Amino acid sequence: MFKIGLIINPLAGLGGSVALKGSDGMAEQALVLGAEPRALTRTQLALAELTDLKDRFTLFTVAGDMGETVCRQLALPFNACYRPASPTTAEDTRNAVASLVEQGIDLLLFAGGDGTARDVCAAAPDGLCVLGIPAGVKIHSGVYGVTPAGTGRLLAKLVRGEPVSLMEADVMDIDEAAFREGRVRARRYGEMLIPGELSYVQAVKVSGVESDELVLTDIADDIIERMQEDDDCYFIMGSGSTVAAVMERLGLENTLLGVDLVYQQRLVASDLDARGLYQQIRDKKSKLVITLIGGQGHIFGRGNQQLSPEVIKTVGRDNIWLLATKTKLNSLQGRPLRVDTNDPELDRALGGLMRVITGYHDEVLVRVANPEDEAQ
Structure with missing residues (x-):
């Protein structure tokens, strides 16, 4: 029995x-x-x-x-x-x-x-x-x-x-x-x-199969927990539906195709341009929450030019939180992630292995590289 x-x-x-x-x-x-x-x-x-x-x-x-x-x-x-x-x-x-x-x-x-x-x-x-x-x-x-x-x-x-x-x-x-x-x-x-x-x-995931809705919830909860641990930090919220899921879980208005700024889980500024964003964070501790474009893998330089080289350098590579579902990563079919900031030196500095947050306390390492670097 x-x-x-x-x-x-x-x-x-x-x-x-x-x-x-x-x-x-x-x-x-x-x-x-x-x-x-x-x-x-x-x-x-x-x-x-x-x-x-x-x-x-x-x-x-x-x-x-x-x-x-x-x-x-x-x-x-x-x-x-x-x-x-x-x-x-x-x-x-x-x-x-x-x-x-x-x-x-x-x-x-x-x-x-x-x-x-x-x-x-x-x-x-x-x-x-x-x-x-x-x-x-x-x-x-x-x-x-x-x-x-x-x-x-x-x-x-x-x-x-x-x-x-x-x-x-x-x-x-x-x-x-x-x-x-x-x-x-x-x-x-x-x-x-x-x-x-x-x-x-x-x-959320079993044998590599994901439910997108549940995975996005898991990613959002992970980011929100990290935000709570960095309560004195400004968070630049990049564009895209993955970042939008974080804003939704926070209960904040979101600019789907723009860049917003959050401090202590409150919306500070919406839909900032490159200059306005830099003015907001140039003398503050800040982190960047961003996703990649599915299918092509670009992190910077495709629809998010508000994230200028000055902004990225101010934030620093170690303070970039890159979010993506494993389904989105798998759609790259093994191709590396790309950056196109209009600053070749910065592009090279962003290269190498980067952590990607794929769930709640779940990360993978993915390579960032560009064709001109690979040819050398």
């Missing part, structure tokens, strides 16, 4: 429909505003995929709405191993994890959002396989299925004994209080072992 642990955060997702940007500490307010619980319904959608496999698994769960209620509704076999407080708390989630692990479960299934994933991660022992049912407002963590039904189908594969590979996935969360004020503060809280099936799991 396959042993499944089940934990539901019945308060997950309450804040979404009433525009509270999350549910952490906001459950009572959300209910007053008319929010309807959704975690139990979404757990039903996942577990419905197992109804024909009742003779192959046993559920170990939590009393009441943290698991027992749904098991009874679907007439699934279960044992209630922990009784939570009322209303339930994050401590109940952590205590429930410990109780279910004592039962020798093969996998821990949980329904919630990023806050729930954090609580599970804090209590789960290393090596425990987990799988999340997406039920919260914030779902940045890679431990969740793409949909409740997708989660259930993947779990059904495991129950049937089909081979499924395993992978480590990040547990992410943002500061909801800051988010409600328009500031995004993302942080990685750890990683957990999950079944690694791209068709069903909300993974």
